[in-house]
Amino acid sequence: MKYSVCKAEDLQIGQMKAFTVERKSIVVVRSQEGELYALRNVCPHKGPALSEGSLDGTCTANEPGEYNLEKVGEVIKCPWHNWEFDIKTGCSIFDPENVRVKTFDVIEEEGTVFVQV
Numbered sequence: 001m002k003y004s005v006c007k008a009e010d011l012q013i014g015q016m017k018a019f020t021v022e023r024k025s026i027v028v029v030r031s032q033e034g035e036l037y038a039l040r041n042v043c044p045h046k047g048p049a050l051s052e053g054s055l056d057g058t059c060t061a062n063e064p065g066e067y068n069l070e071k072v073g074e075v076i077k078c079p080w081h082n083w084e085f086d087i088k089t090g091c092s093i094f095d096p097e098n099v100r101v102k103t104f105d106v107i108e109e110e111g112t113v114f115v116q117v
């Protein structure tokens with residue numbers, strides 16, 4: 001079922017906001033490209049709201065001393081221990097096959113953001 005959560009203008013590029021839909025906490029994110037993504041707003045490690053964390057990138061390296069910032073604006077970092085989740089897939093960066101958060105369909109229609117639950 002489709003639920004309206006906010007006006008499109010209330011979710012600007014690079015912002016994320018939490019909503020409760022059908023008693024589920026969901027974080028909706030607008031990426032740097034303006035696309036919308038929705039994820040379960042609960043860290044699978046110890047349970048805090050991911051929306052209390054930060055929207056950032058992730059760092060990779062091929063050798064010691066090298067730092068490459070990737071996926072800028074596409075990674076939610078948990079506020080407690082910094083586990084990182086890809087906003088597009090819900091998969092964790094460190095173990096994408098086994099640690100992830102549920103994603104939801106989200107659309108923008110006529111100036112309103114809707115989440116499908």
Ligand code: FES
Pocket residue numbers: 043044045046047048078079080081082083
């Ligand atoms: S509670 Fe989220 S990383 Fe530990």
